[in-house]
Amino acid sequence: MNWQIALPELCLGGAGLAILMVGVFAPRGRAYLTCTGLTLGALVATLYLVLTTPSGTGLSHLFVADAYSRFMQTLVLAGSLLALVLSLDFNPAVAIDRFEFPVLVLFATLGMLVMVSAGNCISLYLGLELQSLGIYVLAAFARDDRRSVEAGLKYFVLGALASGLLLYGISLVYGFTGSMNFAHIRDALVATPAPGLVIGIVFMIAGLAFKLSAAPFHMWTPDVYEGAPTSVTALLATAPKVAAIALLLRVLVGPFGHQLGSWQQIVILVSVVSMLWGAFAALGQTNIKRLMAYSSIGHMGYALIGLATGTQAGIRGVMIYMATYVAMSAGSFAVIIAMRRNHRPVERIADLTGLGRTDPALALVLTTLMFSMAGIPPMAGFFGKLYVFLAAVQAGLWALAVIGVLTSVIGAYYYIRIIKVMYFDVGGEALDRRPVALTTVAFATAAFTVFFVIVSHPIIAAAQAASRALLN
Amino acid sequence: MSQFGFPLLSLLVWLPLAGTLGLMLLRGPEESVARAARWVALATSLAVFALSLVLWFRFDPAGGFQFVENHPWLPEFAVSYHLGVDGISVLFVLLATALTPICVLASWDAIKTRVREYMMAFLVLETMMVGMFASLDFVMFYMFFEGVLIPMYLIIGVWGGQRRVYASFKFFLYTLAGSVLMLLALLAMWLHAGTTDIPTLLHTSFPPAMQTWLFLAFLASFAVKVPMWPVHTWLPDAHVEAPTAGSVILAGVLLKMGAYGFLRFSVPMLPLAAAHFAPLMFALGVIAVIYTSMVAFAQTDMKKLIAYSSVAHMGVVVIGIFTFNPQGIDGAIFQMLSHGIVSAALFLCVGVVYDRIHTREIARYGGLADRMPKYALAFMVFTMASVGLPGTAGFVGEILVLIGAFKVNFWLALFGGSGMIFGTIYALVLYRRVLFGRITRDDLKAILDLSPREIAIFAPLLVLTLWMGVYPISFTRFFDPAATALATRHMAALAHPGQTQLAGLNP
Numbered sequence: 001m002n003w004q005i006a007l008p009e010l011c012l013g014g015a016g017l018a019i020l021m022v023g024v025f026a027p028r029g030r031a032y033l034t035c036t037g038l039t040l041g042a043l044v045a046t047l048y049l050v051l052t053t054p055s056g057t058g059l060s061h062l063f064v065a066d067a068y069s070r071f072m073q074t075l076v077l078a079g080s081l082l083a084l085v086l087s088l089d090f091n092p093a094v095a096i097d098r099f100e101f102p103v104l105v106l107f108a109t110l111g112m113l114v115m116v117s118a119g120n121c122i123s124l125y126l127g128l129e130l131q132s133l134g135i136y137v138l139a140a141f142a143r144d145d146r147r148s149v150e151a152g153l154k155y156f157v158l159g160a161l162a163s164g165l166l167l168y169g170i171s172l173v174y175g176f177t178g179s180m181n182f183a184h185i186r187d188a189l190v191a192t193p194a195p196g197l198v199i200g201i202v203f204m205i206a207g208l209a210f211k212l213s214a215a216p217f218h219m220w221t222p223d224v225y226e227g228a229p230t231s232v233t234a235l236l237a238t239a240p241k242v243a244a245i246a247l248l249l250r251v252l253v254g255p256f257g258h259q260l261g262s263w264q265q266i267v268i269l270v271s272v273v274s275m276l277w278g279a280f281a282a283l284g285q286t287n288i289k290r291l292m293a294y295s296s297i298g299h300m301g302y303a304l305i306g307l308a309t310g311t312q313a314g315i316r317g318v319m320i321y322m323a324t325y326v327a328m329s330a331g332s333f334a335v336i337i338a339m340r341r342n343h344r345p346v347e348r349i350a351d352l353t354g355l356g357r358t359d360p361a362l363a364l365v366l367t368t369l370m371f372s373m374a375g376i377p378p379m380a381g382f383f384g385k386l387y388v389f390l391a392a393v394q395a396g397l398w399a400l401a402v403i404g405v406l407t408s409v410i411g412a413y414y415y416i417r418i419i420k421v422m423y424f425d426v427g428g429e430a431l432d433r434r435p436v437a438l439t440t441v442a443f444a445t446a447a448f449t450v451f452f453v454i455v456s457h458p459i460i461a462a463a464q465a466a467s468r469a470l471l472n
Numbered sequence: 473m474s475q476f477g478f479p480l481l482s483l484l485v486w487l488p489l490a491g492t493l494g495l496m497l498l499r500g501p502e503e504s505v506a507r508a509a510r511w512v513a514l515a516t517s518l519a520v521f522a523l524s525l526v527l528w529f530r531f532d533p534a535g536g537f538q539f540v541e542n543h544p545w546l547p548e549f550a551v552s553y554h555l556g557v558d559g560i561s562v563l564f565v566l567l568a569t570a571l572t573p574i575c576v577l578a579s580w581d582a583i584k585t586r587v588r589e590y591m592m593a594f595l596v597l598e599t600m601m602v603g604m605f606a607s608l609d610f611v612m613f614y615m616f617f618e619g620v621l622i623p624m625y626l627i628i629g630v631w632g633g634q635r636r637v638y639a640s641f642k643f644f645l646y647t648l649a650g651s652v653l654m655l656l657a658l659l660a661m662w663l664h665a666g667t668t669d670i671p672t673l674l675h676t677s678f679p680p681a682m683q684t685w686l687f688l689a690f691l692a693s694f695a696v697k698v699p700m701w702p703v704h705t706w707l708p709d710a711h712v713e714a715p716t717a718g719s720v721i722l723a724g725v726l727l728k729m730g731a732y733g734f735l736r737f738s739v740p741m742l743p744l745a746a747a748h749f750a751p752l753m754f755a756l757g758v759i760a761v762i763y764t765s766m767v768a769f770a771q772t773d774m775k776k777l778i779a780y781s782s783v784a785h786m787g788v789v790v791i792g793i794f795t796f797n798p799q800g801i802d803g804a805i806f807q808m809l810s811h812g813i814v815s816a817a818l819f820l821c822v823g824v825v826y827d828r829i830h831t832r833e834i835a836r837y838g839g840l841a842d843r844m845p846k847y848a849l850a851f852m853v854f855t856m857a858s859v860g861l862p863g864t865a866g867f868v869g870e871i872l873v874l875i876g877a878f879k880v881n882f883w884l885a886l887f888g889g890s891g892m893i894f895g896t897i898y899a900l901v902l903y904r905r906v907l908f909g910r911i912t913r914d915d916l917k918a919i920l921d922l923s924p925r926e927i928a929i930f931a932p933l934l935v936l937t938l939w940m941g942v943y944p945i946s947f948t949r950f951f952d953p954a955a956t957a958l959a960t961r962h963m964a965a966l967a968h969p970g971q972t973q974l975a976g977l978n979p
C-alpha cells in the first residue's frame with residue numbers, strides 16, 4: 001500500500017472536512033476569518049509534509065512522490081497560499097466573505113496536489129475534476145454579480161467539454177495499451193508501439209491544454225478572468241496553471257516519453273499559437289484582468305517551449321519558468337486587488353494613471369513586475385525565458401525560439417504600456433489605502449523578481465534534480 | 473579580487489546602485505528631498521569617477537584583461553561573475569563614469585519634477601553602462617546591455633518632451649527587438665563552447681556556417697544600437713524627446729554599446745563571417761555617412777540635426793571597425809571616444825539655450841554671439857571638433873579611419889571621407905544660424921551667458937576635446953596594442969581558419 005506517500009493529500013483532505021465543520025458551527029460573523037486562518041495553516045502544514053515525504057510510489061501506483069512532485073506541489077501550494085492571502089481583504093470588500101471560500105480553495109488545491117502526484121490515469125482524472133469543481137464554484141462565487149455567474153457557467157460548460165475530451169483520450173490510450181497505470185503504459189508502448197495511439201494523445205493534450213488556458217483552447221480565459229472575483233482570478237492565474245503544466249509534463253514525458261515524435265508537433269503548435277495569441281490579442285485590452293488573461297496565455301506558450309523539447313533541459317526550463325511566473329502573477333494580482341477607489345474595486349488600465357505620483361512604492365512594485373513579465377533582465381522573468389530558450393536552442397528548435405523571442409518583444413509593448421500609464425500619463429486620483437496583506441505580497445514578490453538573479457541558485461538546483469527525477 | 477586586493481570594478485559597478493538605495497531612503501518635503509537628491513547623486517557619481525581614475529593611472533596597455541574579478545555564479549551552467557577591462561573597454565568605462573556627473577550637473581535646474589526618481593534612474597543607468605563595458609561574461613554582458621533599457625525608457629518617458637511616449641516606446645521596442653535575437657546567438661555560442669566566459673569565447677572557433685547566423689543575430693542587435701542605417705530612425709525621436717542629460721548619455725555612451733559589441737564579439741569571435749559581411753557593413757556605413765548627413769542638413773530642430781550627425785559619425789566608426797587593420801580600428805575607437813565627448817557637449821550646448829528660451833527651432837535663434845560670448849566659444853570648439861578640424865578630437869579619429877579605409881579600398885575612403893565635407897556644411901550652417909547675425913527677438917536680447925555651473929560642465933569637455941586633438945597618444949596608448957592584436961589575430965584567423973584558435977570546449 002505505502003499510503004504514507006499520499007500523506008500530504010490525505011492530511012489536507014482531512015483538514016478540509018474539519019474546517020468545513022468549523023465553518024458550519026462557528027459564529028456567523030467570525031466564520032470567514034476563522035476558516036481562512038485555519039486553511040492557511042493547513043496549507044502551510046501540507047507544504048511541510050510535501051517537503052518531508054519520502055520519494056516512492058504508493059496506493060497501488062496511484063500516487064507518485066518524487067523530487068518533481070515536491071517542486072511542483074510546492075509551487076501549487078505557494079500559489080494557493082498567496083491567492084488566499086490576497087482574498088483576505090478583497091472578499092469582505094465585495095461581500096463574498098463566506099466561509100466556503102477558503103474551504104473551496106482548499107479542496108481545489110487538494111485536487112491540484114493529486115494531479116501533480118498522479119501515477120495513473122484515474123488519479124489524474126480525479127485530481128483534475130476535484131480541482132475544476134472547486135474552481136467552477138469559486139468563479140461564480142459572487143452569486144449576485146451577473147458577470148461572475150456567467151464566468152462560472154462558462155468555465156463549467158467549456159471545462160466539462162475539456163474533461164470529456166480528456167476522458168476520451170484516456171479511454172483510447174487504455175484501449176491501445178491495456179492499462180491506466182503510467183508505468184505500465186510506458187512499458188506496453190516500448191514493447192509494442194501503437195501508431196493509433198497518437199489520437200489518444202491528441203485528445204489528452206487538448207483536455208489538459210484547456211486547463212492550462214493554452215491557445216487554441218483558451219476561449220474561456222479572458223471572460224472567466226474578467227468575470228470571476230479578483231481573488232479567484234488570482235488563484236486561477238497561479239496554482240491551477242502549475243498543476244496543469246505539471247500534469248502535462250508528467251504524462252507526456254512519462255508514459256509517452258518514447259513517443260516524442262507523436263506529440264512534439266502538437267506541443268510546438270500549441271506553444272506558437274499561445275505565444276502569438278497572447279502577444280497580439282492583449283494589445284487592445286483596456287481591462288487589466290483581461291490583459292492578465294492574455295498575458296497568461298502567452299506565458300503558457302513560453303513554458304510549453306520547454307516541454308516541446310522533451311529534454312531534461314527543457315523540463316528544467318519549464319519548472320524555473322513556472323516558479324518565476326507564480327511569483328510575478330501573484331504580485332501583479334496583489335496590485336490589481338489593491339486598485340480600489342472609494343471602497344470599490346476598479347479594474348481598467350486607465351485607473352492606474354498617475355500611480356507613480358500618488359503611490360510611488362506600489363508603482364515601483366508593478367513596474368518591477370511588468371519588466372519581469374516582459375522578460376527584461378535582470379528580473380526573474382528573464383531567467384525563466386532564458387532557460388526555456390536555452391533548451392529550445394539546444395534541441396535545435398530554432399523556429400520556435402525565434403518566434404518566441406519576437407513575440408516577447410510584442411508582449412513587451414503592453415507591459416511597458418502599463419508603466420507608461422503609471423508614470424508618463426498625468427492626472428488620476430489616488431487609490432484607497434492599501435491593506436497590509438496586499439502590500440506584503442506585492443513587495444515580497446517584487447523583491448523575489450529583483451533578487452532572483454542573486455538567489456536563483458537553489459531554485460535552479462532543485463529544478464535540475466526534479467527534472468532528472470521525472471525522466472527516470 | 474583584482475590585482476590591488478580590492479574589487480575596483482565591482483565597486484564602480486555597484487556604487488551607483490548603493491547611491492540609488494540612499495536616494496530611496498530620503499524623506500521629507502518634496503523641495504528638500506529634491507535638493508538632497510541632487511547632491512547625493514552628484515557625490516555618488518563624482519566618487520565613482522574618482523575611483524575610476526585608478527583605471528587611468530594603473531592600467532597597463534600591454535597587459536590584456538586587467539582588474540579581473542572572477543567568482544562562480546551559476547556553476548552548473550559555467551556562468552560566472554566575471555569583470556575585467558582590456559584596452560578596448562577601459563576608456564569606455566571612464567567615458568561612462570565621466571559623463572554621469574556632467575549629466576547630473578546638467579540636470580541641476582532643468583529637472584524640476586520627481587528629481588529624486590530622475591537621479592535614481594541616472595545612477596541605475598550608470599551601473600548598467602559600467603557593468604556592460606566591464607563584463608567578461610556573456611550572460612552578464614547581456615543583462616547589463618538590456619538592463620540599460622529600463623532606466624532610459626523611464627528617463628525619456630517621464631522627463632521627455634511633447635512626444636515622449638512615442639519616442640520612449642520606439643526606443644524600447646526597437647532596441648529590444650534587436651537584442652532578443654542576440655540572446656539566441658548567445659545561447660547558441662553558450663551551447664557550442666560550453667561557457668559564456670568572454671576570454672574563452674575569444675579563443676573558440678565557430679564553424680563557418682554557424683558564424684554567418686551568429687553574425688546576423690549580433691548585427692540585428694548592434695546595428696540598432698549603433699545605430700546604422702536603416703534602423704536608425706529611433707534615434708532622432710529619442711534624442712529630440714529626451715531631456716538634455718538623457719540625450720547626452722544616449723549620444724555619449726549608449727551609442728557606443730553597439731560598436732563596442734562589434735569589437736568585442738562580432739570581429740574577434742566570428743572572423744570569417746565578419747570578413748564575409750565587411751562589404752555590407754562598408755555599404756551601410758557609407759550610406760549612413762552620406763545619406764544622414766544630407767538629412768541632417770534639412771533639419772530645423774537643433775537636437776535632431778545633431779542626432780543625425782551622430783548617425784553619420786557612427787557610420788565612420790563602423791567603417792573603421794570593419795577595415796580590420798590597426799589604423800582603422802584605432803580610429804574607430806578614437807572616433808567613438810571623441811564622439812562621446814563632442815556630441816555630448818553639443819547636446820549640452822543645445823540644452824543651454826533650450827533651458828533659457830524653451831525651443832529647439834533653429835529659426836528661433838540668431839545673433840547669440842553678441843549676448844553670449846563664452847557660449848559662442850564653447851559651441852564653436854565643439855562644432856569644429858564635430859566637423860573634424862585638425863587640433864580637435866574629431867580629426868584624429870576620422871583621419872585614422874580614412875587611412876585604414878584607404879588600405880582597403882580607394883572608393884571606400886573617398887565616400888567615407890565625404891562625410892567630413894557634408895558634416896562641415898551642416899555644422900557650420902547650424903553655428904551660423906544660431907550664433908551669428910543680428911538679434912531680432914526680445915527674449916534673445918535678454919538672454920544670459922553661461923552660469924558658473926554651466927562653465928563647470930563645459931570646461932572639462934573643452935579641455936578633453938583639445939587634449940584629444942593635440943596629444944592623442946595619451947589616449948591611443950590605451951587601446952593601440954589591443955587594436956593591433958585584434959587586427960593581427962583577425963588576419964591570422966582568415967589565413968588559417970580554425971588553426972590558430974583553440975578547439976571549442978564541449979559541454
